[in-house]
Amino acid sequence: MHNNIVLQAPAVASQRSTREWQQADAEHFLHPFTDFAGLAKKGSRIITKADNIYLWDSDGHKILDAMSGLWCVNVGYGQASLVDAATRQMKELPFYNAFFQTSTPPAIELAELLSKVTPPQFKHVFFTGSGSEGNDTVVRMVRRYWDILGQPERQVIISRHNGYHGSTMAGASLGGMSGMHAQGGLPIPNITHIDQPYWWENGAGMSRDEFGKVAASWLEERILSIGPEKVAAFIGEPVQGAGGVIVPPATYWPEIQRICDKYGILLVSDEVICGFGRTGQWFGCETMGTKPDLMTFAKGVTSGYIPLGGVMVGERMAKVLIEQGGEFNHGFTYSGHPVACAVALANIRLIQQQKLVEHVHDDVGPYLAQQFASLNDHPLVGETQTCGLMGAVLLVKDKAKHQAFPSDLEVGMVCRGHCFGNGLIMRAVGDRMIIAPPLVITRAQIDEMMVLIRRCLDLTLADAQKNGWL
Ligand SMILES: *Cc1c(COP(=O)(O)O)cnc(C)c1O
Numbered sequence: 078m079h080n081n082i083v084l085q086a087p088a089v090a091s092q093r094s095t096r097e098w099q100q101a102d103a104e105h106f107l108h109p110f111t112d113f114a115g116l117a118k119k120g121s122r123i124i125t126k127a128d129n130i131y132l133w134d135s136d137g138h139k140i141l142d143a144m145s146g147l148w149c150v151n152v153g154y155g156q157a158s159l160v161d162a163a164t165r166q167m168k169e170l171p172f173y174n175a176f177f178q179t180s181t182p183p184a185i186e187l188a189e190l191l192s193k194v195t196p197p198q199f200k201h202v203f204f205t206g207s208g209s210e211g212n213d214t215v216v217r218m219v220r221r222y223w224d225i226l227g228q229p230e231r232q233v234i235i236s237r238h239n240g241y242h243g244s245t246m247a248g249a250s251l252g253g254m255s256g257m258h259a260q261g262g263l264p265i266p267n268i269t270h271i272d273q274p275y276w277w278e279n280g281a282g283m284s285r286d287e288f289g290k291v292a293a294s295w296l297e298e299r300i301l302s303i304g305p306e307k308v309a310a311f312i313g314e315p316v317q318g319a320g321g322v323i324v325p326p327a328t329y330w331p332e333i334q335r336i337c338d339k340y341g342i343l344l345v346s347d348e349v350i351c352g353f354g355r356t357g358q359w360f361g362c363e364t365m366g367t368k369p370d371l372m373t374f375a376k377g378v379t380s381g382y383i384p385l386g387g388v389m390v391g392e393r394m395a396k397v398l399i400e401q402g403g404e405f406n407h408g409f410t411y412s413g414h415p416v417a418c419a420v421a422l423a424n425i426r427l428i429q430q431q432k433l434v435e436h437v438h439d440d441v442g443p444y445l446a447q448q449f450a451s452l453n454d455h456p457l458v459g460e461t462q463t464c465g466l467m468g469a470v471l472l473v474k475d476k477a478k479h480q481a482f483p484s485d486l487e488v489g490m491v492c493r494g495h496c497f498g499n500g501l502i503m504r505a506v507g508d509r510m511i512i513a514p515p516l517v518i519t520r521a522q523i524d525e526m527m528v529l530i531r532r533c534l535d536l537t538l539a540d541a542q543k544n545g546w547l
Contacts, residue, residue, distance in 0.1 A: 094135075095120075095123055095134075095135040095136055096120075098121075098123045098135055099120035099121055099123065102120075102121045102123070103116070103117035103120070103121075108121070109244070122134055122497070123135035127142070127154035127155065128154050128155040129153045129154060129155060129515075129517065130142055130143075130153055130154075130514060130515045130517065130518055130522060131154075132154075132502070138500060139500055140500050140501065140502055141500060141501050141502065141522075141525065141526055141529060142154075142502045142514070142515070143501060143502055143503050143512040143513070143514045143526055144502050144503070144504055144511075144512065144513055144514070145381075145513050145514060145515045146381050147376070147381070148318055148349075148350045148355075148376050148377075148513050149375075149376035149377055149379075149380060149381030150380050150381045150382075150515055151353055151354060151355065151376075151377040151380045151381075151424075151428070151433070151515060151516045151517075152380045152424060152427050152428065152431075152433065152515065152516065152517060153380075153515040153516075153517040153518075154515075156380070156382075156423075156424075156427060158423045158426070158427055159379075159380065159382045159420050159423045159424055159427070160382075161423070162419045162420050162422065162423035163382070163383060163416055163419060163420050165419070166183060166415055166416045166419035166420075167416055170415050171415070171416060172414065172415065172416070173415060174410065174412075174413075175204075175408075175412055175413040176408060180413070181413065181415040181418070182415075183415045183416075183418035183419040183422060184204065184413035184414075184415060184418045186418070186422055187202075187418040187421050187422050187425075188201075188202045188204075188413075190422060190425055191387075191389065191425075194359050194425060194429075195359070195360060195372065195389050196360065196362065196363060196368065198368060198370075198391040198392055198393070199372065199389040199390070199391055199392075200392060200395065201389070201390045201392075201395045201399075202387050202388065202389055202390065203218070203387055203388045203390060203412070204385070204386070204387040204409075204411075204412040204413040204414075204418070205375075205385075205386040205387050205388070205409055205411075205412060206384050206385065206386060206409055206410075206411040206412075206414070206417075207243070207375055207384055207385075207386045208242075208243050208248070208347075208349035208373060208374075208375030208376060208386045209242075209243025209244050209245040209247075209248035209386075210243075210245065210386055210409055211243075211349070211373040211374065211375055211386040211387055211388050212242045212243050212245070212247060212248045212251055212312075212347065212373050213243075213245050213246075213247040213248060214373075214387075214388050214407065215251075215310075215312065215345055215371055215373055215388055216234065216247045216251070217407050218371065218388065218390070218394070218398070218405075218407075219234065219309045219310045219343055219345070219371070220232060220309060221398070221402065221405060222309075222343070222394050222397055222398060223309050225397055225398070225401050225402050226397060228306070230306060230307055231306065231307060231308060231309040232267040232307065232309055233267045233268070233269060233303055233307050233308045233309055234251065234267065234268050234269075234308075234309055234310045234311070234312060235268075235269055235270070235271060235296060235299055235300070235303075235308060235310070235311045235312075236251045236252070236253060236268060236269070236270050236271075236311070236312050236313065237253050237270055237271055237272065237273045237313055237317075238253035238255075238270045238271070238272055238273050239253050239254065239273045239275070239317060239320040239321070239323070240252055240253045240254075240270075240273065240312075240313060240314060240317055240320060240347075241253075241254060241314070241317070241318060241319035241320055242312065242314075242347055242373075243349075244257070246261075246263065246265055247265060249261075249263050249264070250263050250264030250265045250268045251264075251268055251312055253270045253273070253320075254319075269299065269303070271295040271296055271298075271299050272292065272295055273292070273317060273320065273323060274288070274289060274292035274293070274323070274325035274326060274329045275317075275320075275321075275323045276288050276326060277459065277460050277471060277479075279292070280292070280326075281479055285326040285327075285328075286326055286327065286328045287328075288326055289325060289326030289327065289328030289329035289332065290328050290329075290332050292325070292326075292329055293328070293329050293330075293332035293333050293336060294332075296311060296333055296336050296337075297336045297339075300336070300340055300342065305340040305341075305342070308340065308342050309342070309343060310342060310343035310344070310345050310370075310371075311333065311337055311342055311343070311344055311345065312345040312346075312347060313333070313345075313346070313347065314346075314347045314348075314349075314350065314351060314361070315330070315346060315348065315351040315356065315360075315361025315362055315364060315365045315367075316350070316351055316356065316361060316464045316467060318349075318350035318351075318467070318513070319350075319506070320506065321469055321506035321507065321509035321511060322462060322464075322467045322468060322469035322506075322509065322511040322512075322513070323462075323469070324462040324463070324464045324467075324469075325365075329365075330362075330365035330366055330367050331365075331366050331367070333367065334366070334367045334368065343370040343371065343394070344367060344368070344369045344370055344371075345369060345370065345371040345372070345373065346360070346361065346362040346367060346369035346371070346372045346373070347372075347373045348360050348361055348362065348372045348373060348374050349373055349374060349375045349376050349386070350376060350377070350467075350513070351364075352372070352374045352376075352377055352378065353374070353376075353377035353378060353424075353425070353428060354377070354428060354433050354434040354437055354465070354516050355377060355437070355465050355466060355467060355513065355516070356437075356464050356465035356467070357434070357437045357438035357442045357464070357465035357466075358434065358438065358465075359434055360372065364464065364465070369391065370390075370391040370393055370394055371388055371389065371390060371391060371394065372388065372389040373386070373387075373388055374386060374387055374388075374389065375387070377424075378421050378424065378425075379417060379420045379421045379424050380424045382420050382424070383416060383417045383420045384411075384417060385414065385417035385418065385420070385421055428516075431517070433516045433517065434516075436516065436517075437465050437466050437516050438465070440520070441466060441516075441518055441519070441520060441523060442463070442465045442466055444520050444523055445463050445466060445468055445523055446463045448523060448524075448527050449461040449462075449463050449468050449470065452470055452530070452531070452534070455531070455534050455538075456476075456538060457472045457473065457534055457537060457538050457541065458470055458471065458472065458473070458476065458534070459471040459472065459473030459476045459479070459481075466513060466514055466516055466518070467511070467512070467513045468511065468512045468513075469509045469510065469511045469512075470509070470510045470511075470530070470534070471508060471509050471510075472488050472489060472492060472508040472509075472510065472534075472537065473508070474546065474547060475547075481508065482508055482546060484507065484508075486546055488508050488537065488541065488546070489505030489506065489507055489508040489509065489510060490505050491537055491540055492505060492510055492533055492534070492536075492537040493505040493510070495532075495533040495536040495537055496510075496529070496530075496533045499529055499532055499533055499536075500529065501526065501529040501530070501533065503530065503533070510530075512526070512530075514526065
């Protein structure tokens, strides 16, 4: 069943058996978003090396990584130019801060390059260490902006249920994940959520285009119920990633833009996943046709080789913050970390040289769309969606009746188990099976991935038939 190839033991870490790694892992390492006891009992899968779009685990199994690590390894694994950039910068200047009226060449050069590859309203960047810190920065910057303009009552940030904006206090509050809000007294005050533009769940009976306008109208309703003079900003992911690769109808974002403009509300595009080519344009807002005031980025900016995040600040806000703001009391030790910035520079140059955005837009994006559409003939598949190199397959009980599986069956997790067992990393969000492979993937590799996906859908169907779930 496995797509196995046996490799030599990993070179960098000490050599231990899988059992030994799992035991030490269970004894000392608290994993993110994990049931600690459950994992300790089951044992982690130990990933030891990677190349291009493939991973290998400690037992030598080869795995096709259709999730780019965690939505981030856009240029694929093993890119020497990123490694070289880090090595050179580590030797030259491994760290210096940007607090003491000081700066470093990689941070300056990255800021300059970002202002070239982002939409024209962006000329300035604020660096952070992650996407969550980026969204914390958004909250502080948005409120600071309205303060400076003498409208301190503009505090409320509107976001969406099932959006994901990170795991710090502000990031988790902006996000609309009910499980996260249930722990630790979130959201923080003055953050409110509207429903997501998820047609299959919320729009049945309407055309997708009709539904897109209806879903956007929920923003206007909320603005009016709060009072427009109290609303600071709206934040959303162009395509919801962690929420299940929910691609909104084409009518949605232009209408959101119109509503923000109508009430003078700032528009924030969380581009942590959609940025740097994922959607087939440099940024998701370009695919969706919006002109945001702020853009959060992280993940793909370094292809995950090293942590880095930040916020692109549009001229509307930058002008006010710079000319009227005085000191902005916010920042991180690693804001503009020279090694991280050097890796980001190498990463963006590689994306440019290899024309990866064009590759997604003209070649593998359309090819993936065609391949995913062909899954609709499978009895379990209720809908498929793609945008650039993100895709979702929704598993349903009865597609003719538009009927989902009861959530306690965890059909998505069953399917994910088959993926793991067959050398494919695909993520389950409820019953949406999602992918976001490295942008360097080829058509032949997409074919290879589709064979695995179909096999896993068939195995899941067999389980469903055997267990009487249909
Ligand atoms: C991953 C993610 C974040 C959080 O980034 P971290 O680097 O994990 O803090 C924020 N927004 C979106 C859309 C993300 O996918």
